[in-house]
Amino acid sequence: MIGLDSPDDAAVWRLSDDKAIVVTTDFFTPVVDTAYEYGAIAATNSLSDVYAMGGQPFLALNIAALPDHLPPEISSEILRGGAEKAREAGVVIAGGHTVKDKEPKYGLVAIGFVDPRKIISKSGLKAGDVLVLTKPLGLGVTTTALKQEKVEKAHINEAIEWMCRLNKTASELALEFGVRGGTDITGFGLLGHGLEMAQASGVSLHIEYLKLPFLNGARGYAEQGIFPGGAFDNKMYFEKSVKFGKTIDEPAQMLLFDPQTSGGLLFGVPREKLEALEKRAREMNQPVWVIGDVQPGSGAEIEA
Ligand code: CO
Ligand code: CO
Numbered sequence: 001m002i003g004l005d006s007p008d009d010a011a012v013w014r015l016s017d018d019k020a021i022v023v024t025t026d027f028f029t030p031v032v033d034t035a036y037e038y039g040a041i042a043a044t045n046s047l048s049d050v051y052a053m054g055g056q057p058f059l060a061l062n063i064a065a066l067p068d069h070l071p072p073e074i075s076s077e078i079l080r081g082g083a084e085k086a087r088e089a090g091v092v093i094a095g096g097h098t099v100k101d102k103e104p105k106y107g108l109v110a111i112g113f114v115d116p117r118k119i120i121s122k123s124g125l126k127a128g129d130v131l132v133l134t135k136p137l138g139l140g141v142t143t144t145a146l147k148q149e150k151v152e153k154a155h156i157n158e159a160i161e162w163m164c165r166l167n168k169t170a171s172e173l174a175l176e177f178g179v180r181g182g183t184d185i186t187g188f189g190l191l192g193h194g195l196e197m198a199q200a201s202g203v204s205l206h207i208e209y210l211k212l213p214f215l216n217g218a219r220g221y222a223e224q225g226i227f228p229g230g231a232f233d234n235k236m237y238f239e240k241s242v243k244f245g246k247t248i249d250e251p252a253q254m255l256l257f258d259p260q261t262s263g264g265l266l267f268g269v270p271r272e273k274l275e276a277l278e279k280r281a282r283e284m285n286q287p288v289w290v291i292g293d294v295q296p297g298s299g300a301e302i303e304a
Contacts, residue, residue, distance in 0.1 A: 001014050006123065006200070008053065008123075008183075009050075009052040009183055010024035010049045010050055010052070010053050010110075012116070012119060014116050018116070019113060019116070020114050020116040021113060021114075022057075022111065022113065023109070023110075024046070024049040024109075024110050025110065026045055026046045026108070027042060027046070027064075027065075027105050027107025028106075029104060029105055031143045031163070031261045032156070032163075033146065035075075036080060036081040037081060038078055038104075038106065039078040039082040039106060040081035040164045041081075042106045042107045043060075043086055044085055044163065044166055044167075044262045045107070045163075045186065046107045046108035046110050047086070047110050047167075048166075048262060049184060050110050050112035051166070051167040051168055052120065052171070052184040052265060053112075053114055054114050054115075054118050054179070054182075055112035055114035056112050056171075057090075057091045057110045057111065057112035058090065058091060058092065059092055059111045060091050060092070060093050060108040060111065061093065061109040062079060062082060062095070062097070062098070062108060063096060063097060063105075063107050063108065064096065064099075064104075064105065064106045065098070065099050065101035065104065065105040066078075066099075066101065066104050067101065067102055067103070068100055070104065078104070079106075085166070086108070089166055089168060096108075096109075118175060118178075119180075120174060120179055120180060120182040120267065121180070121182075121200070122182075122197045122201070123181070123197075123200035124180030124181030124182070125197050125201035125203050126180075126181065126203070126268065127203050127294055127295055128294065128295075129181065129268030129271070130268065130271050130290055130292075130293050130294075131205065131207065131266065131291050131294060132267055132274075132277070132288050132290055132291070133185070133212070133264055133265070133266050134170040134265045134286065134288055135162050135165065135213075135263050135264025135265075135287070136214055136218075136289075137189075137212060137213065137214050137215070137260065137263070138214045138218025138219075138221075138222075138255060138258065139159050139162065139215065139260045139263060140189070140228050140230070140261065141217075141228075141258055142156060142159040142215055142217050142221060143156070144221070144227060144228045148226060150226060151217070155216055155221075158215055158216060158217075159215055162262075162264075169284050169286040170265045170286055173281055173284055173288075174267050176280065177269050177273050177276070177280075178273075179267045179268065179269055181197060181267060181294075182267030182268065183197055183265070183267075184263060184264065184265050186259070186261070187230060187234075187259045187260070188234055189234050189257045189260060190258075190266070191234070191238050191242055191257055191300060192238050195238050195299065198241075198298060198300060202298070203295065204299055204300065204301065205294060205299075205300040205301070206292045206295050207256075207300060207303070208304075209248055209302055209303065211289065212291055213287075218255060218258075222252070222254055222255050223251045227254055227258060228258070230259040231254055231257045232257075234257035234258075234259065235253075238257065241299040242256075242299060242300045242301075243299065243301045244302050245301075245302055245303045245304040246304075253302075268294050
C-alpha cells in the first residue's frame, strides 16, 4: 500500500481488509553521553515511524554497530535501554544483529499492525485542518550544545525526557479523532517534514511562530549558532518553499530547520474536532500544541 512510490514514515503491506503490516527501521550514532538513555532514545525513535502511520508496533529486532574497545557493560546498557523502552511500548525484541564499527550505532527494525482504512500518511492533510504538534522543538540544538560541552544540565535533561517519550498516546489520540494526515518530526526538522506533507497532500501550511513550543534552552543555543550540520542542509533544501514573516529573525528561522531526534507527531485535525481532541489529550496526559492550520496552495508560511 505504501512503499517507494510514495515515500512515507514506514512501508505498509495489506494482509486483509482490516489488517496491514507496517515495517520500518532507523538507527543512529549516540545523541547523549549515557548509554542507557541513548538506547532508549534510539528505540523510541525507531518505533515512532510505526506510530506516525497510525500503527501499533508489536515486534522488533536490534541493529547495532559497536566498537571493539567498547566495555561490555556499556554495550549491554545501550541494549537494555532499548529493550526496556520496547517493553513499555508492548513490543517484543525477538533478535537482531551486531557488527563491529568505529562509532557506535543502534536502532531497531520495527514491525506493527495498522487498520488499512485508518492509515495516517503524509498525503492525508486537508485544507481547513488545524495543525497539532505533540513534542516541543529544539532537540537538535540542545544535543549539539551537549556535544560542544556548552549545555546546561537542566536543558539536556529536559531534552532527554522528551526524546524518551513514546509517540504511542499521540498516535492513539490521532486515531481516535480520525486523523488521516500526519508524520513524525525527525531529521528534516519541523519545516522539512511539514513541507513533505504539504507537497504530498497538495496544500499549504500556515504556522504561527508564537504558538510553537520550544525547549527552555533552544533559543539561547540558537542565538549562539549552535546547530547540527543537518540544520543548514535542511535550510538550503527547504527554504525556497517557505515564506517567513518580517519579524522572524535568523535564529528563529533556523530553529524550524533544526533536526529533531525522536521528535513528536505533527498531524491535521478538522477544526470542529479540536476542542474535543484537546480535552481527550488532557485525559490521556498527552501534550498537544495547536501551531497553525492547513490552507489551499503550496509551501509553508510562518507568521509572527
Ligand atoms: Co518518520
Ligand atoms: Co524514519
